[in-house]
Amino acid sequence: MKDEPGSTNLFTKLDSVFIRKEPFGLVLIIAPWNYPVNLTLVPLVGALAAGNCVVLKPSEISQGTEKVLAEVLPQYLDQSCFAVVLGGPQETGQLLEHRFDYIFFTGSPRVGKIVMTAAAKHLTPVTLELGGKNPCYVDDNCDPQTVANRVAWFRYFNAGQTCVAPDYVLCSPEMQERLLPALQSTITRFYGDDPQSSPNLGRIINQKQFQRLRALLGCGHVAIGGQSDESDRYIAPTVLVDVQETEPVMQEEIFGPILPIVNVRSVDEAIEFINRREKPLALYAFSNSSQVVNQMLERTSSGSFAGNDGFLYVSLLSVPLGGVGHSGMGRYHGKFTFDTFSHHRTCLLAPSGLEKLKEIRYPPYTDWNQQLLRWGMGSNSCTLL
């Protein structure tokens, strides 16, 4: 909250110059269903800390959490400055016709466009935390079991319903040969011989998502898993091979416990493949060679990047989380959230007197006058042309 001081030039030496962080006013937070507590409360903390009044629209899909947020949370906050509104796509559309001073949206790129278009009518700034297909490059030079552990953990956590989860693997056919048994071993270790009875495996949020995912099981060939149970909205931790780029599983964000493997013959081919597609929210590269990891980092773009691990960085408050291109705009977490929900107002407080010092800038101008002005403003200035 404290004002941040700024540096001055000769003409402003006697002035007090600083950046003041102010709340925008009325903020709308639209939250998703996959991490319904975290992805609601983390932005909310930032918005409140920055001094805004907040309208929260939790997801109607995660009904259990929606109920708690609507009925219990307001009891803990000053309700003159906080409200929860409920509804589906139609009500949210109506809500978006109103004017807000900031909109924070987490969800799909398709709906992100709708939100930004609505915001444009009121010139409302936005942060859009969207999604995409997060590539996971696995180099020949690595330990398959270690990689399998890490990739599987981040893929199957929350039954794959994570915006930053590895979406698909890119590796050579040789690597695939070594990775498959390692992945099977990992899955058995994590979830047992009957994953459906493991307490550590999540379920799909609703029937619609379940049906969508079950259809994806028909792409390529099932190498591991592939079972499903409609009554339980259960999909087994699955690995698909021989997938074509044109198949649905490689066209849409998977958002489920299904991991397709696509073959490439080299790092270069992997980079080319990635760069042909939309910029993802997260990008992963596994290799014993830091050179290979760095190459991946330097020649691609993504919201965020991790070498030799999954999305552990979301728990680090020192780095911001956000997308680029279709995966989003703006970022938050920790201090970045506070900054996101604040207007950074540049302030200059000059003394009311000392007019003689200011005279130098008034017309009529002589050559000497102008020279002195330029020198005074120095290299720290923008010419007013």
Add this chain to the structure above:
Amino acid sequence: MDPFEDTLRRLREAFHMGRTRSAEFRAAQLRGLGRFLHENKQLLHDALAQDLHKATQLDSAFIRKEPFGLVLIIAPWNYPLNLTLVPLVGALAAGNCVVLKPSEISKSMEKVLAEVLPRYLDESCFAVVLGGPQETGKLLEHRFDYIFFTGSPRVGKIVMTAAAKHLTPVTLELGGKNPCYVDDNCDPQTVANRVAWFRYFNAGQTCVAPDYVLCSPEMQERLLPALQSTITRFYGDDPQSSPNLGRIINQKQFQRLRALLGCGHVAIGGQSDESDRYIAPTVLVDVQETEPVMQEEIFGPILPIVNVRSVDEAIEFINRREKPLALYAFSNSSQVVKRVLTQTSSGGFCGNDGFMHMTLASLPFGGVGASGMGQYHGKFSFDTFSHHRACLLRRPGMEKLNALRYPPHSPRRLRVLLVAMEARGCSCTLL
């Protein structure tokens, strides 16, 4: 029936009353949030289990600034060199390829930028495109990775709507009516000098110029002769022959401004010359809020004075209207200046002076609300045109340490994990 109207109005009112401003209030809200989480663990756990069947229960991290890719800069006509080049410098420094659309209204500068500038840059990564509103509309149908626009709020909405179709992030440097509050407690001549200089510079065609004055009738009495004295001093007895006074950019703007001369009463100036696109440094009094001169951004050498009886009334007046790009307050009392600062919002603020704050490259420049979004100048330009990518590089080995986080989970394991995460000074529970 709009189900949200009442709720939204209630919250807006609370915000305007300043409820959320104090640190104490915000801390109380956050403590409430903390208690909510603490006191309802089981309830939240059950809800998450119902929704998603969720179970309960180590490097080099850095931010890498990368170019977005293809950047579009749409520049205005009022400072056609500065407002083109300053963003361009940021975009190029950040490593982007740039398409520049200079204003077709400042025709001479457009010619120089189109014909001469490209010779100094690598043309495989830089291009100038020309055209009016229709061509710009077509240009905006294309996909860019960033759009930087300087211009009016009306066109800003068009740009943002076009950008939304491609999820292209934008910075919009727009405008508004910049209020200039003049307190009774001040030296009229000093204030007149400062206000006049910033108002009439570039014949008033400056997005951050003081747009109108708010002061008491008594202050107005003292300010008018001081303003006349300043204008004579700066521009002579015949301002039209002064080399230090600009001209209006084109006929359309000239006609618009000449019409504004009919609002209220002319106290100073009021002359105009169509053949020269000249408008005299003018001060208007007795203006009504409903008149055009108080409805649109003036963008010319005309300064209306609106009377208020107190600083509170001035603040109320300002807050009833759109948030401006700049806000000015003149007073010998730093308390009064601070009050205006604290109880209003604007892109930038200056106490006892004009837009000096934007000459400092160490400070960000940008609007808020209808006056814009995003900011630039100096390092802020570089940051604006960069994607800040969070990176984590871990070592491929040391798998035993990672084993802690893998299922199957035991309560003891989970406790150890939580302690480890908290020890890092941070953690967002992945729920």
